[in-house]
Amino acid sequence: MxxxxxxxxxxxxxxxxxxxxxxxxxxxxxxxxxxxxxNRGVTHVRTECPCLDREERCGDEHCHDGKRYVPVELLDxxxxxxxxxxxxxxxxxxxxxxxxxxxxxxxxxxxxxxxxxxxxxxxxxxxxxxxxxxxxxEMDLWLASIVERNWESVERASRSPDFDLDETLVDLLSGVGASELDVSRALREIDYPDDPIQWTDEDREALARDIRERTKxxxxxxxxxxxxxxxxxxxxxxxxxxxxxxxxxxxxxxxxxxxxxxxxxxxxxxxxxxxxxxxxxxxxxxxxxxxxxxxxxxxxxxxxxxxxVYDLLEHITVYPVQNETHWTDGQGNVLPDAFLLPESSTPTDLAYAVHSDIGDGYLHAVDARKEMRISDETELEEGDVIKIVSTAN
Ligand SMILES: Nc1nc2c(ncn2[C@@H]2O[C@H](COP(=O)(O)OP(=O)(O)OP(=O)(O)O)[C@@H](O)[C@H]2O)c(=O)[nH]1
Ligand SMILES: [Mg+2]
CATH class of the missing domain: 3.40.50.300 (P-loop containing nucleotide triphosphate hydrolases)
Structure with missing residues (x-):
């Protein structure tokens, strides 16, 4: 979540x-x-439910007359x-x-x-x-202190013949939410010495600042x-x-x-x-x-x-269903699930978000609004209702 x-x-x-x-x-x-x-709890982001395009409202517990509330975690x-x-x-x-x-x-x-x-x-x-x-x-300096504290391990790793700075930093920073892409983009953005032993506090702070902006x-x-x-x-x-x-x-x-x-x-x-x-x-x-x-x-x-969620993180809401005509799951519930995915996610990404087995067994997808098969490279959009056909379901 x-x-x-x-x-x-x-x-x-x-x-x-x-x-x-x-x-x-x-x-x-x-x-x-x-x-x-x-305090850690669940709140919701609000969007328009696809049921607004049908004759009847879906009646899901997260849908109030077409106002759809999608769960996200909130931390205080x-x-x-x-x-x-x-x-x-x-x-x-x-x-x-x-x-x-x-x-x-x-x-x-x-x-x-x-x-x-x-x-x-x-x-x-x-x-x-x-x-x-x-x-x-404070967040920048906190992240810098994490990098600083762990730098010795980067120096140690750098003595190995197959040392890879990107990989080592992903290991170090994945705990704060940095992906491979975040690290490679950050390293392209900042100037730094080839040898980790030569890095100064300023180099580490610049890395931390860049990673913080991307991840928080x-x-x-x-x-x-x-x-x-x-x-x-x-x-x-x-x-x-x-x-x-x-x-x-x-x-x-x-x-x-x-x-x-x-x-x-x-x-x-x-x-x-x-x-x-x-x-x-x-x-x-x-x-x-x-x-x-x-x-x-x-x-x-x-x-x-x-x-x-929608503007800054650029996410979209996508609704997986099993029946493309009635927009229901196996039990007949209309639009039972809503997933938040990054913009330009594909049907395969949705399949994996639903379940890794559904992703592994992915065969093809159907756009339930048009009742038409869509290509695996289709970029999903806000409010899409999608049937995933998989060997796992
Ligand atoms: N006038 C007004 N007061 C508010 C508003 N929101 C919160 N407060 C008051 O601000 C005070 C602090 O609220 P908290 O929610 O405890 O603040 P906090 O940021 O969690 O504080 P810490 O836990 O000490 O970090 C309380 O007296 C609230 O009633 C608001 O929108 N307007
Ligand atoms: Mg408080």
Whole structure:
């Protein structure tokens, strides 16, 4: 499963985001380092279900009237402070928890209501733009320290006649999610001495930085948008590539209200409808959230997850079925599965994603929308419904 990590300084709202997105109970508090042990759970990205192109909605538990929710892993780690890679704050063991993340959501307190260490201050007192860079820097230095720590093994390997730098570095960096392609591209990007013994700290840092950018891309979530000065959001947007204004607190309130049956709201909707009895106070609280949603097109929580997976990681959703006419599995369930695959994946890639046996036994594939056989080199697209014919099924 794709893994999304929430990172940021203490008290920015990571656990609130996590709780809203997973509906799991976690500790939230207006003080630094509320979270010590990482929380790991399942959330969803939202897309349009292919059943929208048919007469009836599919009724899958992950499909709400054509809004399809596809599972991804979400990780909530302890707050990071500048110097974390050398043990400051709760230290670098928390950076290690980012190892298997495919993408990082950097949760920033856009309200500027907490200082660099996450201690509460007056709204607007701290400049959130100052928080932007440190996460990248801490991650870069953390990765550099991993390379540094293991460099002796690279030097040792380099004495062997069949030494291959690419291969050795893939062994070293696969634990943080680097593929062969990442390593070969990184080595093309940086200048370095042929002999590993000649590498300097700067060479290793350049490698680490390049690998970090490839393996841990970052989306900035400007949280606490409900109380953030407009000015802060504007400046954050100027300072970073992608900034998604959000209110984790607001999303949490909406999800709880929806669960209690007093509002109709699906995560990622731009608005909600009140359908139950509410006290004046509850109503006022919800109307405040509605105002924030009107400004940004929603609470931003679902948007941030969707942006990370579909835009930044460039993934598509593909639906394997066994019956190409009814779009069902062997039990008659309509569109029972959704897989997230990198753009330009092929039917064979899908077969392997379903199961390695299905991949090994792959014969051909059928596009269930057209009920036509497709070539093995076809680049699959968002919303494709595909039947895999394999000796294994
Ligand atoms: N106004 C406002 N407050 C929020 C929002 N999201 C979270 N908070 C508050 O911010 C404080 C910190 O929230 P947490 O979710 O515990 O923050 P964290 O980043 O997990 O903090 P650590 O675990 O200490 O790193 C709490 O008081 C939350 O209620 C939001 O969207 N708006
Ligand atoms: Mg927390």
């Amino acid at each position: 794709l893994s999304i990590a929430l990172a940021g300084k203490p008290n920015a709202g990571k656990s609130t985001f996590y709780q809203a997105a997973t509906m799991a109970e976690v500790d939230v508090g207006n003080y630094p380092f509320t979270t010590i042990d990482a 780690v302890a707050g990071l402070v500048p110097g974390a890679h050398e043990g400051k704050g709760l230290g670098n063991q928390f950076l290690d928890e980012l190892s298997n993340a495919d993408v990082v959501l950097h949760v920033v307190d856009a309200a500027g209501a907490t200082n660099a260490e996450g201690e509460p201050v007056e709204i607007g007192e701290h400049d959130p733009v100052d928080d932007l860079d440190f996460i990248e820097r 891309p970052i989306v900035v979530v400007a949280n606490k948008a409900d109380i953030a000065p407009e000015e802060n959001l504007r400046r954050l947007r100027e300072a970073a590539d992608t900034v998604i204004p959000a209110t984790a607190d607001g999303e949490l309130a909406l999800r709880k209200a929806a669960e209690a049956g007093v509002i109709e709201y699906d995560p990622g909707d731009a608005d909600f409808e009140i359908v139950g009895d509410l006290s004046d106070q509850q109503q006022q609280g919800l109307e405040k959230i509605r105002d924030v949603m009107a400004e940004w097109g929603g609470t931003g929580i679902q948007d941030a997850l969707d942006y990370a």
